[in-house]
Amino acid sequence: MEHDYLISLLVIVGIDLILGGDNAVVIAMASRNLPDKQRQQAIILGTFIAVAMRIGLTSAAVYLLNIPFLQCAGGVFLLYLGYQLLIEKKDTQHIKSSTSLWRAIRTIVLADLFMSLDNVIAVAGASHGEFSLVVIGLCVSVPVIIWGSKLIHIALEKIPLLIYAGSGLLAYTGGEMIVRDKKLSFFMAQHGAVETLLPILTVAFVILASIYYQQVEKK
Secondary structure, three states, X not given: OHHHHHHHHHHHHHHHHHHHHHHHHHHHHHHOOOOHHHHHHHHHHHHXXXXXXXXXXXXXXXXXXXXXXXXXXXHHHHHHHHHHHHHOOOOOOOOOHHHHHHHHHHHHXXXXXXXXHHHHHHHHHHHOOOHHHHHHHHHHHHHHHHHHXXXXXXXXHHXXXXXXXXXXXXXXXXXXXXXXXXXXXXXXXXXXXHHHHHHHHHHHHHHHHHHHHHXXXXX
């Protein structure tokens, strides 16, 4: 029994660490314009609030997936979020610090909320009803997510164009969520090309829309 518990725990930690890559990107992008002290606060608070929400989501995973078009709505929100992160002004001097901090935390939490809808199903399945496994697995993965976001932030400072890759990741995840929505499964089964191409098209749409916005702003 202890052996099975340990194996399940290792599986859940592995799932959380793999999925933590997405979270680290979101955290780094959402907090990149904050002063150092507030960036640390946004990373820590945003991560722990997101983890607490994910624990709640995992316990309610079966019920959540029965809500019509919830995954589709989450996917659309991630497209919007990816677009917003690209068009966000880099000069934040005119924004009050507290507002910027809470905006960053809100972005981190909302992104994790929608990105976790399908991910929690894997964790819920691996836990076999052992809720303690979910909590322990997430707690183990938190430090990795926090340190990962710091490394990504350093990379964004050195190579600003990486923000397009991060936004593209959000857009691709959003596109995948849309095509995997249960209410759209029949349509997607009948239109395989749409199911295959939509995640790629969403990436192109978000990046091109942000470039167009920036060009208009320059005029």
